[in-house]
Amino acid sequence: MPGRRGARAWVPPAWVAWGAVVVAFAFAAVSLVWATGSTVGLDTLGGSIERLGRERDPALLAANAVALVLKILGGVLALALVQPWGERLPRRPLLALAWSAAALLVLYGALQVTTLVLVAADVVVPDEVLSDRALRWRLLLWEPWFLVWGLLLAGATLRSQRLRPA
Numbered sequence: 001m002p003g004r005r006g007a008r009a010w011v012p013p014a015w016v017a018w019g020a021v022v023v024a025f026a027f028a029a030v031s032l033v034w035a036t037g038s039t040v041g042l043d044t045l046g047g048s049i050e051r052l053g054r055e056r057d058p059a060l061l062a063a064n065a066v067a068l069v070l071k072i073l074g075g076v077l078a079l080a081l082v083q084p085w086g087e088r089l090p091r092r093p094l095l096a097l098a099w100s101a102a103a104l105l106v107l108y109g110a111l112q113v114t115t116l117v118l119v120a121a122d123v124v125v126p127d128e129v130l131s132d133r134a135l136r137w138r139l140l141l142w143e144p145w146f147l148v149w150g151l152l153l154a155g156a157t158l159r160s161q162r163l164r165p166a
Contacts (some may be wrong), residue, residue, distance in 0.1 A: 046134025109147025
């Protein structure tokens with residue numbers, strides 16, 4: 001039986017990397033809709049975000065524009081891990097950025113989902129009450145989206161790192 005040194009390290013499948021790309025750009029599309037002042041789907045967020053969105057608050061529109069840019073950059077980062085042009089980028093900084101982004105997304109998503117589970121279970125009372133609809137949407141879609149994106153990006157980064165070590 002070969003030792004650990006002889007065993008090949010597991011490499012995540014390619015779909016994980018492409019999933020990170022799709023999730024990032026789909027999430028960017030949502031930010032684009034809200035950054036342009038659309039109110040479509042705002043009721044799924046609830047609270048002050050919904051209110052400010054309906055008022056077309058300039059600060060919220062700007063925040064959505066910044067989120068749009070960051071999500072596009074996140075999609076480009078994921079693409080750099082799977083496309084040949086990404087091989088021309090400095091390897092260690094690319095991997096460090098990808099691991100950092102993945103960790104941030106997973107941490108944020110996990111904290112948000114945990115908080116919403118506690119709110120839904122009436123363990124925590126939020127400062128701002130959300131409608132049942134908004135709570136459901138945020139618990140089942142919006143906040144887990146960060147977590148899923150982070151896990152996919154981590155898988156894409158691991159795949160890239162294992163296929164082409166730094």
